[in-house]
Amino acid sequence: MGLFNAVGNYFRDSQVWGSIFRHGVPRDRRTRAMAILSNVFLHLHPVAVRKSGIRLSFTWCMGGLTFFLFIAETISGVLLMFYYRPVVEYAYTDIVGLRAHVTLGLLREIHRWGAHAMVIAIWLHMLRVFLTGSYKPPREFNWGVGVILLTLTLLLSFTGYLLPWDQLAIWAITVGSNMARATPFAGHEGPGAALLQVGGVPLIHGGSDARFLLLGGTVVGPGALLRFYVLHCIFIPVVVSVLIAVHFWRVRKDGGISGPL
């Protein structure tokens, strides 16, 4: 033990350690506050919180788990991007190769099950926020941010579903994206679309409607694969990251975890 402490003290007294952590070991009130305040990540938290707010039975830690899962998805997703090319010729074989050749080939499993878990976790987070009435003033806006996050999470899952380019993927996305065909006014089989025409020429047809915009084609093909890839790997994650930042910021600005007055 003595040796252990000696080594520990040696490192903690060194200039390197002191330059990273600008406070002593968090043992008393002051250093514990410092631990939170002087760390860019930890200072998402306030220094002190209501006791009831951090009880596991109150928050179920579901917001936190959703966030952890998002990070796990980001990391495993980046690793998957090393092996995957979003073109019809390669997509499927890249996934097969990933299975067969990559050491500790759990990447795809972690990414896929993590996505499912995130979908479940975010619903349960919403359920707990609802059941505790935490959407009531002053947290109305943050609830709204949350709803957008929920929508984007589902879209993230949905766009990712296509990427393996197997039968499961293409038909699930076909079923899902067929809905866009029926968008009122903007889909060529939607109500009102027939009214939009110039001199008898319809403006909205299979090659110009909402579904075409989504798929980059009239069927789920190479265009759709590329679009879903870009949405899945870049656009939606960036928007989600920004909104999560807003969400956390507002949790604090709205007075921290809710509780009875």
Add this chain to the structure above:
Amino acid sequence: MIDTYWQLLASAEGGHSDGLIDRLKSTIDYLCAPEYFVTLTTLLLIVALLTYKIWTKPKVAGLIFAAFTFFYVASMFDEDFFKIIKKPDNVPITMMIYFTGFCTWLGFRQAAINDDRMKRGEPLLESGADDKVLVWPDLVYTELIALVLCTAFLVVWAIVLKAPLEPPANPTNIPNPSKAPWYFLGLQELLVYFDPWIAGVLLPGLIIVGLIALPYIDKNPRGNGYYTLRERPFVISVFMFGFVIMWCVLIVLGTFLRGPNWNLFGPFETWDPHRPAALLNINVSDVFWVVLPERLALSWWKPGLPDQPFLFLPAYLVREAPGLVLVGGYFFVLPVFLAQTVFRRIYREIGFVRYCVFWLLLSWMFIVPIKMVLRWLFNMKYFVAITEFFFNI
């Protein structure tokens, strides 16, 4: 691995068919038709909301949990049920059922305790605003443990269950049934009752808008920041109906019970691709212009759909007039009536504009079960069917 395990168990059973179990299975299959499945789960939810102080007691809840698990595990010995449930992408649904069940219990348990305490004038579970604890160590460590457990859970899941990979995409080979990802199966189920512009565009849009609007419509200041049911029974009941029945139950229905041609199959039935598709459905206009005059047999009212314009009304509007009146009454007259009766207090509390939004959302939410019931009872297809413009409700 799971496959061989199951085969072992199944063969251990010895292939003898037990008459009682078979009868039980066919009863359950029968009760899983949507008209019973959705109705029964809705009744169950209502009972659960009314008796939340009883079933949330740990002993009772534990018993329910054990009984359900017994049923679920026993069901796995059925080949057809097991085939569905072991699909890798369906495993999350089992998790959804258990986690949602557990979390609902956890929430309502605390609501029951709080409601009792409030009645007795005692402080709530969450009371004590001045009780502050430092984030380091209390919160940071909790988060760390949650992170570690969550990671472990995910890694174990990833080791045990391989991610599925089917044959390469083939645009000419359409699987039957074609299912959306599981979290959208509730919406896909709505396609049975509504055209895609309602099931796939309008209703999802209204769910999003409705959720965002919720805090601005619910003006009840009580129940902010603690679990309770007594202080906000209406909002919680409506939300739970939407979340549990219209979302989770429909997902379960879509996953476990929908087979080839989107026909309904009991959980213990084999998916037979040759079963004929559903029968003919009729519209409100058929009922009014054909069925009704036939039944009444009046000399001046001959059965037949009108195909002539009337004054300035095109033929399709004449034909659909009965349905339009019904729908118009539901959306625009009923709320006026309700505002003076059942929703009187709500109307007084939230005012005109909020009430309009409230009704827009509530009416669309409840048109789903209304149409389901009409379909089950009368095979009703559309209230309004202006197929000329893809405008069918």
